[in-house]
Amino acid sequence: MRYPKEHKDQVRERIVEAASRRFRRQGSEGVAIADLMRDLGLTHGGFYRHFKGKDQLFREALAAAFAQSRQKLLAAAARAPENRRLEAVVDAYLSPEECANPAEGCPIAALATEIARHPRSVRTAFDRAVRELAAAFAPLVPRGSAAERERTAMVLISGMAGAVNLARAASEDSQRRAILGRARAFYKGALRGRG
Amino acid sequence: MRYPKEHKDQVRERIVEAASRRFRRQGSEGVAIADLMRDLGLTHGGFYRHFKGKDQLFREALAAAFAQSRQKLLAAAARAPENRRLEAVVDAYLSPEECANPAEGCPIAALATEIARHPRSVRTAFDRAVRELAAAFAPLVPRGSAAERERTAMVLISGMAGAVNLARAASEDSQRRAILGRARAFYKGALRGRG
DNA sequence: TGTACATCAGTGAACGCGCGTTCACTGATGTAC
């Protein structure tokens, strides 16, 4: 073979990683394969040596985005004292940095509304990833049965994703901050007060 | 003129109305002008007698969607006893019917994530409409200053929009119902407990 | 060891399709005279 042993795997990983960022920033229809490949110093034809098509790339990029996001949020939780871990997740999710960087943020906030218009294969993958994320946060929820905690975690995640979206849509930075701050207070208060 | 006096206004209104539904169901990139016009018994060429282009239609359709959604939610509030109006809004927004019918539902839930990728003219219009919606619900929020109530209303709206999106993405109906039910309980409890 | 061949990641032209937009044209009705 022309390229070293590990070459293909590395290129493939770079494509998924770059796509994961671009999809979150621009949506799946806003990303062109040729642009993506050009940024990696490649041409579009070679793409199909790695993936069946754009759908497959989207699915893998989505999984990578969920993994990255989960890892980041759980790391924030791990840095907090035991009884403040869910609050740490809320603070991290609703931070101005998260809001300003959709490319590295939660894929739910970035892509939720368009997932419903993707083929079933994408929707079930998304669905599963959301539940995995909720399952990871469920132990941090203060009250309720295991199933209730997981659903509360889902409500929390979806609510924070919605808040980030509105903040991103805001035209003034002061308003953006106000929405994020109010959402942080709201969710932390709600979790403290009730399950 | 070939057509009766009011004809043009009526056609224009029908286009905006149909577009408002289609955009919410399929996203702005998923709607083709030719398809839209064909469903109204017209051809695509005539579209440009009414609108400068797709962007202008999108802006007007968005405004129509906000107006329709606000009206529907305020009507639900008006049917409830005075101290239960915001809860009625929560129940209406997070109902299975709302979830099942994006075409007639809240444009925030349907379009939030893609608004950020539209031209500024669209973003400011969206921003303004969101604030108008929040201002309409602010008086129903139990606690806080006027500014705080409005921001709480925005957090509530954004949170409910996120919950509806996750419910729509769910692959099983039982899960959809569970998310909606949990979200209703969460937000009603949070509003009762704290501002 | 040297030679012929196979492999396969990557290239870039080409294809097909969808779609937004333009434009010359139509034809029914209003208006000027």
Next chain:
DNA sequence: TGTACATCAGTGAACGCGCGTTCACTGATGTAC
């Protein structure tokens, strides 16, 4: 009242562009003998 002309919503062919995907080809390296 009748006739010629203007108006303009709507038509449908055509254009241009972006983009996903295909495909014949390249060329460096591994492998068989």
